[in-house]
Amino acid sequence: xxxxxxxxxxxxxxxxxxxxxxxxxxxxxxxxxxxxxxxxxxxxxxxxxxxxxxxxxxxxxxxxxxxxxxxxxxxxxxxxxxxxxxxxxxxxxxxxxxxxxxxxxxxxxxxxxxxxxxxxxxxxxxxxxxxxxxxxx
DNA sequence: GCCAACGTTGGC
DNA sequence: GCCAACGTTGGC
Numbered sequence: 001x002x003x004x005x006x007x008x009x010x011x012x013x014x015x016x017x018x019x020x021x022x023x024x025x026x027x028x029x030x031x032x033x034x035x036x037x038x039x040x041x042x043x044x045x046x047x048x049x050x051x052x053x054x055x056x057x058x059x060x061x062x063x064x065x066x067x068x069x070x071x072x073x074x075x076x077x078x079x080x081x082x083x084x085x086x087x088x089x090x091x092x093x094x095x096x097x098x099x100x101x102x103x104x105x106x107x108x109x110x111x112x113x114x115x116x117x118x119x120x121x122x123x124x125x126x127x128x129x130x131x132x133x134x135x136x137x
Numbered sequence: 138g139c140c141a142a143c144g145t146t147g148g149c
Numbered sequence: 150g151c152c153a154a155c156g157t158t159g160g161c
Contacts, residue, residue, distance in 0.1 A: 146153100
């Protein structure tokens with residue numbers, strides 16, 4: 001089981017929308033590192049859903065429903081996509097501010113490389129953030 | 138709305 | 150294959 005973090009601007013696609021849709025195709029990634037991370041995802045892996053720009057917080061947990069395959073919205077054929085489904089909403093969102101205020105979480109990719117939209121999360125980080133969000137890891 | 142950081146592109 | 154220029158992301 002691997003853990004991940006995926007970012008989305010709420011104005012583009014929010015957690016609330018994913019809950020409503022149940023499942024969505026994670027298209028539009030145009031970054032090799034992010035796309036490469038999606039390639040490593042296995043069905044059943046879990047990912048934090050992070051709201052960037054507005055909210056600035058981890059708001060829930062999604063599960064990888066379909067593994068990496070070509071993104072039909074990418075005309076160049078270089079990038080891929082996965083499908084995710086809503087799994088567990090956080091009781092309380094875990095904000096960037098709180099993450100930065102937690103020494104154990106300062107090595108998160110979210111803090112170190114805030115521009116990467118799909119990133120790995122360690123088991124320890126996963127556990128800590130889940131706890132802060134009020135859900136069981 | 139600004140600006141720093143970073144990834145990508147393209148000319149050489 | 151290098152590197153400058155450019156565009157985009159995202160926190161503040």
